[in-house]
Structure formats: C-alpha cells, structure tokens
Amino acid sequence: MIPSKTIRLALLCSAALLGIPALAGGILSGLDVGEPTPAIPVVDVTGAYAGKRVCYVCEFQNAPNVLAFFRDADDATAELIVRLDDLYRRHKAKDFKAVAILIAGPDAKPWLEELDRSYGIEIPLVVFGKGPQDVGMRLYKLDPQVRNTFLITVNRFVESNVADIEPSQFDEVTRAASDMLGKIGDR
Amino acid sequence: MLVINALEARQVKNEEARFIVKRWRTQLRSLAVGAAMLCATVGYAQEEPSGSFIDGEYVEGYVYVPEFTSPQELKKLIDEKSTDIVIVDTAAPLIWEEERISGAVNFPWAPTIALPVGLPRDKALVIYCACNDHEDSIDMAEKLTHLGYLNVTVLEGGWFEWLDLGYDTEGSAVEGVPR
Numbered sequence: 001m002i003p004s005k006t007i008r009l010a011l012l013c014s015a016a017l018l019g020i021p022a023l024a025g026g027i028l029s030g031l032d033v034g035e036p037t038p039a040i041p042v043v044d045v046t047g048a049y050a051g052k053r054v055c056y057v058c059e060f061q062n063a064p065n066v067l068a069f070f071r072d073a074d075d076a077t078a079e080l081i082v083r084l085d086d087l088y089r090r091h092k093a094k095d096f097k098a099v100a101i102l103i104a105g106p107d108a109k110p111w112l113e114e115l116d117r118s119y120g121i122e123i124p125l126v127v128f129g130k131g132p133q134d135v136g137m138r139l140y141k142l143d144p145q146v147r148n149t150f151l152i153t154v155n156r157f158v159e160s161n162v163a164d165i166e167p168s169q170f171d172e173v174t175r176a177a178s179d180m181l182g183k184i185g186d187r
Numbered sequence: 188m189l190v191i192n193a194l195e196a197r198q199v200k201n202e203e204a205r206f207i208v209k210r211w212r213t214q215l216r217s218l219a220v221g222a223a224m225l226c227a228t229v230g231y232a233q234e235e236p237s238g239s240f241i242d243g244e245y246v247e248g249y250v251y252v253p254e255f256t257s258p259q260e261l262k263k264l265i266d267e268k269s270t271d272i273v274i275v276d277t278a279a280p281l282i283w284e285e286e287r288i289s290g291a292v293n294f295p296w297a298p299t300i301a302l303p304v305g306l307p308r309d310k311a312l313v314i315y316c317a318c319n320d321h322e323d324s325i326d327m328a329e330k331l332t333h334l335g336y337l338n339v340t341v342l343e344g345g346w347f348e349w350l351d352l353g354y355d356t357e358g359s360a361v362e363g364v365p366r
Contacts, residue, residue, distance in 0.1 A: 036298055038279040041317045041346075050318065053347050058318035141282050156298055 003090040028071070028163040030151050034059035036155050037067065040136045045109050046116040047093055047124025052078040055158075056099040058126060064180050065097035066173065069140065071147050073104055079167035080148060085121045087174055092180055098123045105131025105140065152176040154184065196237040240358050241273045244292065251329045255323070256340040262354050265290060267297040273307060277316040278346075288315065288349055300330050308336060315342035315349070 030038065037057050044054045068084055070077040081100045088098040097134065100121075102108040105128050112125040128134035132144055142149055143163075150173045152160040160176035191364065208333065239249040265273050265288075274291040276283050281316070283293040294306060306312060316323035321341050327340045340350070 037294060039277070039282075039317055039323050041282075053350070055316075055318050055322075056318065058322040059320070061322055095288070135281050135285050139279050 008077075011084060023109065029141070029146035030147075030149035030161050030163055031128050031141055031158045033158050033161055035158050037151070037153050037158065038139055040100075040139060040149055041129065042126040042136070043106065044101075045112045045125050045127055045131045046121065046182065047099075047112045047126065049124075053129065054124065054126070055166070056097075059097075060097045060153075062155045062174065063095045064091075064177070064184060065099070065152075066177060067140075067151040067172075068098065068100045068156075069103055069149040070100060071144070073102060074106040075147065076167055077102075077114055080124075080165075080170060081115060081117050081121065081125070084150075085119070085123050087177060088123050091177065091181060092122075094184075096177070100125050101136075102127045103132055103137065103144075105129065106132065106173050141176055150176075154180055159183075217321075223298045229298065239357075251332060253325045253328055254340045254345040255314040257343045258349055258352055258354065261288075261313055261342060267356070271311055273310045274342075275310050275312050275327070277305065277314060277327050280316070284358060286356050289355040289357045290344075291315075294327070296327055300327075302314075302334075304331070304334060306331070306336065310338070312336060312339045313347045314339060317346040321345055327354055 036041070039055045039058050041053050041055050044050050044052055046056070047056075066084060066087070068080070084098055084100060088096060100111060100123060103123070108127055112127070115121060116125060128136050136142070137144065139153070140149075146164045147167060148163065150160075150162040150165075151158050152162070152173070159180045162172045162176055165172060197338060239246060239251070261272075261274070264276075264294050274288050275295040276287045276291040277293045277294060278287070279295050280293055283295075287293070292306075294304075294314075312327070312328075314324040314328050314331075316327075318324065321343075324341045328341050344351075
C-alpha cells in the first residue's frame with residue numbers, strides 16, 4: 001500500500017530533521033557545548049579517594065578539565081587513557097585536571113588497577129557505581145553505543161565535546177584542551 | 188686684571204652650577220609628585236570591593252563563612268518531625284529522583300540561581316551535595332545568603348557521610364529495599 005501524500009511528506013521531513021545533526025557534525029554523545037556540568041558521583045578506583053564514592057566534577061570546580069567517559073575496558077581505551085594522562089602531565093601546572101570514567105562499572109576495577117600499575121597513570125581512574133545503568137549515563141546524555149566521550153570543560157561549562165574517536169584521533173582532544181587553555185591564558 | 192677675570196669666570200661657573208642644581212631639584216620634585224600620583228591612582232584602580240550585596244544591600248567587609256549542621260543533628264530534627272527545617276538537595280533532578288535524604292526537596296546546583304527562588308525564607312535550610320568537600324552546597328548556601336536567606340547551613344559530610352551512617356533515604360532506587 002502506498003502511503004498517502006501527507007504521510008510521505010511527514011516521513012521526508014523526519015528524515016531531513018534526523019539528518020541535520022549528522023550533517024552539521026552534531027553531538028554524538030554527551031552534554032552539548034555550553035551546558036553546565038552537574039555533580040556526578042562515581043566510585044574511585046585509583047585516585048586519591050580509592051574505594052570511595054566521590055565527585056570529581058565537584059572537586060575540579062572551575063578548573064579547566066577533561067571528563068572522559070569510556071564504554072569498554074579494551075586496548076583502544078587503554079591507549080586513550082595513557083594519552084589523556086600525558087595531556088594532563090603536560091598541562092597540570094596550569095591547574096588542568098582530568099578524570100577517566102569507565103562506564104562498565106565495578107567489573108572494570110581490576111582492569112583499571114592493572115592499567116594504573118603498568119603505566120603509572122596520574123589521573124584518577126573511576127567507574128560508574130551502577131555500570132551502564134548508572135544515572136550518570138542519562139545525566140551526561142551518554143550514548144551507550146558510543147565508545148568514548150571527552151567533555152572539555154571549564155568553570156563547570158562544556159567548552160568542547162569530542163566523541164567516538166580512535167586513539168589516532170586523540171589530537172582532537174589535545175587541540176580542544178589547548179584552545180581552552182589558550183583562551184584562559186588570554187583572559 | 189687677570190685675577191679679576193678669573194674671579195668673574197668662577198662666579199659665572201658657580202651661577203651655572205647653581206642653576207643646574209636648581210633645575211634638577213625642580214625636575215626631581217615633579218617626578219616625585221608624578222610618581223606619588225601614579226601610585227595612588229594604581230592603588231585605587233587595583234582596590235577590590237571588600238564587601239558584597241546581601242539581599243540587595245551592599246555590606247562592607249562581608250566575607251561568607253559557611254555554617255554547618257551535623258548529620259546527627261539533622262537526623263534528630265527529622266526524627267522529631269521538625270517543621271522548622273527544609274532539607275535541600277543540590278543534585279540534578281535525575282539523581283534526586285533516584286535517591287535522596289528522606290523529605291529533601293530538590294534545588295539543583297547551577298552556575299547562577301534562577302529567580303524567583305522557590306525556597307521558604309521562614310525556615311532553616313540545610314543544604315547538602317554529593318561532593319568531596321561540600322563544594323556545591325557551600326556555593327549554593329553562599330548564593331542563597333546573597334539573596335537574603337539568612338538561616339542556611341551546610342550538612343557536614345554531605346550525602347556520602349549520610350549514606351555511610353546508614354541514615355534513611357528515599358527515592359526510586361530504594362523503594363522496596365529494606366533498610
């Protein structure tokens with residue numbers, strides 16, 4: 001049965017609307033640029049509060065930082081965390097902060113501890129207390145299909161959003177963080 | 188004759204020297220006055236206001252110092268069913284819906300408070316957050332104080348300590364869970 005003209009028009013409009021964000025390079029996952037970053041409780045695995053519930057967003061307050069969310073405990077995530085840690089080390093003198101949050105939840109704890117031991121990671125490695133069902137997923141608008149989401153933030157607002165990247169594309173995060181730090185330096 | 192000429196020459200030199208010294212003195216005095224004026228101006232420009240606006244009025248020398256309520260005190264007030272307090276949770280609505288201190292209202296932390304504020308002014312507000320060092324609750328308490336809420340305290344230890352103490356919570360995540 002051929003749909004009526006009105007239905008066809010509606011379908012066409014819906015398809016066009018859905019296509020707009022993709023064409024404009026819209027946000028794949030995570031809070032949009034300009035949105036405030038709410039407090040988000042996580043379970044600390046390797047940071048200063050290891051074993052405790054903690055809120056790094058609150059602790060960072062207005063400091064420039066990267067909130068990095070990872071879906072999988074795999075090699076690509078490990079490489080991205082190592083690169084993020086390197087970025088942190090290069091800019092920590094400027095009060096720059098970073099945290100890596102494993103969406104997988106407490107099951108990823110041994111993997112994170114091993115990563116910390118192997119690479120001597122300085123940034124806190126944490127997990128969502130309830131894994132992919134954690135309220136943090138909805139609060140931070142994280143798409144469970146997306147492998148990683150990097151929110152580059154300052155003064156509790158998102159400055160840039162970089163999502164679903166390969167380790168070879170980490171330069172996008174580096175560039176966004178450098179731009180943010182440059183802007184702060186200019187103020 | 189030679190002696191007279193020599194004396195005249197010395198007198199001229201002395202007068203020239205005196206004139207140069209006098210000119211230097213005048214220039215130095217001007218410089219000193221200029222420097223003093225510059226310092227005063229710079230000092231004035233760098234002077235930051237030492238007060239703050241509290242409920243629309245400027246209060247000179249105001250510095251916000253948070254006051255705290257201990258979890259034990261709050262528990263006692265809840266157990267006594269006190270109607271003089273309002274417990275304020277600064278978490279995002281999604282988190283508040285999931286779990287909160289029993290009876291807490293939601294007033295999410297935001298960089299700026301949207302007006303009008305829907306919290307009562309005739310009650311003692313006890314504010315808490317799920318933070319490491321009360322960051323969001325202190326910030327919120329300070330902002331509310333600036334809006335004229337003068338009976339505001341911060342829950343010591345916040346949400347995490349409340350949970351550690353095993354005190355009552357409510358919300359969708361704890362419904363049907365015996366405590």
